[in-house]
Amino acid sequence: MLRTSASRVLDDNDRDEVLAILDTDPVANVFVASRVRSVGLNPARLGGQMWGFGPRGAMTSLCYAGANLVPVNAGREAVLAFADRARRQGRRCSSIVGPREAVEPLWELLEPHWGPARAVRWAQPVMTISGAPRVPPDPYVRRVRPEEFDILLPACVAMFTEEVGISPDTGDGGALYRTRVAELIRIGRSYARIDNGKVIFKAEIGAVTPQACQIQGVWVHPEHRGKGHAAAGMSALVIQALGCFAPLVTLYVNDFNAPARAVYRKVGFEEVGTFTSVLF
Numbered sequence: 001m002l003r004t005s006a007s008r009v010l011d012d013n014d015r016d017e018v019l020a021i022l023d024t025d026p027v028a029n030v031f032v033a034s035r036v037r038s039v040g041l042n043p044a045r046l047g048g049q050m051w052g053f054g055p056r057g058a059m060t061s062l063c064y065a066g067a068n069l070v071p072v073n074a075g076r077e078a079v080l081a082f083a084d085r086a087r088r089q090g091r092r093c094s095s096i097v098g099p100r101e102a103v104e105p106l107w108e109l110l111e112p113h114w115g116p117a118r119a120v121r122w123a124q125p126v127m128t129i130s131g132a133p134r135v136p137p138d139p140y141v142r143r144v145r146p147e148e149f150d151i152l153l154p155a156c157v158a159m160f161t162e163e164v165g166i167s168p169d170t171g172d173g174g175a176l177y178r179t180r181v182a183e184l185i186r187i188g189r190s191y192a193r194i195d196n197g198k199v200i201f202k203a204e205i206g207a208v209t210p211q212a213c214q215i216q217g218v219w220v221h222p223e224h225r226g227k228g229h230a231a232a233g234m235s236a237l238v239i240q241a242l243g244c245f246a247p248l249v250t251l252y253v254n255d256f257n258a259p260a261r262a263v264y265r266k267v268g269f270e271e272v273g274t275f276t277s278v279l280f
Contacts, residue, residue: 007051007063007081012040014052017059021073026211027128027250028099028273029072032064034207034214048092051085053078069093071102078102083109096278103276114280119165121277123255127269128212129238130248134268137236138229141201144190149182152192155199156181159219164279189245191237193229200224201233205241213246218260230263238267 010018018041022033039045048066052059053074061078063085064070071082083106091114096103100123107120144152160168160177168177184190184204192202199221206216215237220229241249252275253260 006077007053007085009043010041010050010052010062012042014050014056014059015041017057018050018052018062021059021062023211024073026209027126027248028275030209030212030214030250031068031207032062032070032072033209033211035064035066037209051082053081065089065093067094069096069106070098071096071106072098074098074102074106076105079105080109082106086110087113091280094280096276098275100274100276103278107276107278117278117280119279121254121279124252124275124277125255125261125271126250126252126273126275127261127264128248128250128272129267129269130242131268133235133238135231135235135266137239138193138201138232139236140193140195141191141233141236141240142193143188144185144192144194144202146182146185148192148194149185151194151197152185152190152199152202153178153181155192155202155219155221156217159202159217162219191233191240193233201229203233203237205237205245208245211246212248212250213241215241215249215251218251230260231266234263234267 015036018036019033022029022036026033035046041050043049046066048064051063051065053061061074062072063074063082064072065086069086071079074082079102087110096107157168168174189205191204193200201220203218204216205213207214218230218234238249253264
């Protein structure tokens, strides 16, 4: 049995303390920190709840509970508390993702109550780069324009389906996914090489803080793979990201995706940690 929860739901009064915890590891926490810095801790704006472990003024751990369940700086006691709250609340997330040392024990406690996952990606290397890339950039990679949404969307759907194993159209018909794609274009964080109306390479900067930004959704059209587009495209995106968004660029990748890992290493990314993702 899980112990009685020692966690609590946080609000905007806890913002400074939450950001202090998140800033202790700006790479691992970039997604959650980006959300908090953008919209605060009110659940209606946050798109979920933020749980805290420890009393106000002495919190040690957090857990973002929205579309994803993301533990932050969670040791054994915090994992027990977050698992208890998640079990009692019932599964509302589409994934659990975060540092392997927290996600694995969290999932071990939740699996008997939530049932089996659709997939578990046990080892996802977290990679970073903060200097000039080692590969010449593709000069044709640029920000996607709002009027190119219909050109980009099929590539985004193909990437998501290939990466996650299901279509983003599942459930709500893809409405939320289309909204997110359009939003990233609108705020200038969607990049692509588009030749004659066809996406050759694309990727997005999904999360941004003053310390780091996170690349997501890297995809090369199947007909153009193996031609150097991924390395040159990533190099172009890294230059843009370092110049416009943050002094450090990060991403995480499945350990079994050897071609992608080789591309990122070639560009100059280095492995600094390991994530685990549980997908429902």
